[in-house]
Amino acid sequence: MKSKLREVHVSEAVGLVLAHDLTQVLPGKYKGPLFRKGHVVREEDREALLSIGKEHLYVLEIAEGDCHEDEAALRIAEVVCGSGLNMTEPREGKVNLVADRDGLLQVDADRVLAVNRVEQAVLSTLETDIPVRKGQTVAATRVIPLLYPEESLMKVEAAARVDGQSPVIQILPFRRCKVGVVITGSEVYHGRIEDRFGPVVQEKVEHYGSTIMGQTLASDQKERIMGQVRDFVEQGADLVLVTGGMSVDPDDRTPGAIAALGADVVSYGTPMLPGSMLMVAYYNQTPVLGLPGCVIHDEYTSFDVFLPRILAGQRITREDIVRLGYGGLHSC
């Protein structure tokens, strides 16, 4: 049997599926669907249908092997949905995935591509590794036709569900980290200018629910910078930020100091502007970031890319740095 539209009298419609939205207009009060496409007609719906002038209805007879658009959207949502997300009810054939916590969005881009390669399937997402807020819609699913072949849905499910891999979309919660801050620069140390870095990084760190455990001044002395980073790590810091002194002048000691600690330097430099002079390193497994001067000047730098990722527990790799270049020109 093929799926088809059939006209029936309301008295015979119980248990059948509405083929489209049925609109009610109450002047001055309401205009919108009284029953939605896909609604399964119940005995108690009869009076309401007659009250909007519907003695006959179009119902959909769905053949085996076809799937209504609402069900198809739900099945796609179910197969991609991981932790930290809720699914909405289908509306006009679309299901939204909504964050149920603040956190870092994780989307497997390759599997999003694979799902969308299946004919007339739609999986639309935000980009991976960005911070999202509770209540934010991060993805949506639908199919294009009203009736979607079961066979295509199975292809979607096979593309999305890969053994041993986490769900296509999930949200990693932010950890509550203790962050140590080492402020370099002789001009700040000697009180020639007021420190502007401390308040900027504090606001960013607290925005994600972490706290500043302490802040020290190191001037431009390599040994002092090294000692203060080491102290924070010994006191249990989850992250140490070293500000300024990241460029090419003789007084720029930060990269040399972090390297001299014996830290594993993932990268000195990133292909993102602003924030090209950032350093990412790990000292005894604790992330240590060297922050260039632009962090106090520009709203969004490479620091803003990596801070939420580190606070969500990701370890930053050389490949993560390299990937920043494509689409990474924000200002120059």
Ligand SMILES: Nc1nc2c(c(=O)[nH]1)N[C@H]1C(S)=C(S)[C@@H](COP(=O)(O)OP(=O)(O)OC[C@H]3O[C@@H](n4cnc5c(N)ncnc54)[C@H](O)[C@@H]3O)O[C@H]1N2
């Ligand atoms: N010849 C080159 N010049 C620059 C390069 C380069 O590659 N070659 N890179 C540029 C980029 S990109 C950036 S970003 C900055 C990086 O500067 P630094 O991280 O070395 O910053 P500083 O020299 O320490 O300071 C720059 C500026 O900011 C003021 N500053 C620093 N810390 C504080 C603080 N805690 N509170 C208030 N103000 C602070 C400092 O006094 C300087 O005015 O280099 C470019 N140049």
Ligand code: MOO
């Ligand atoms: O480290 Mo700089 O940010 O590219 O201005």
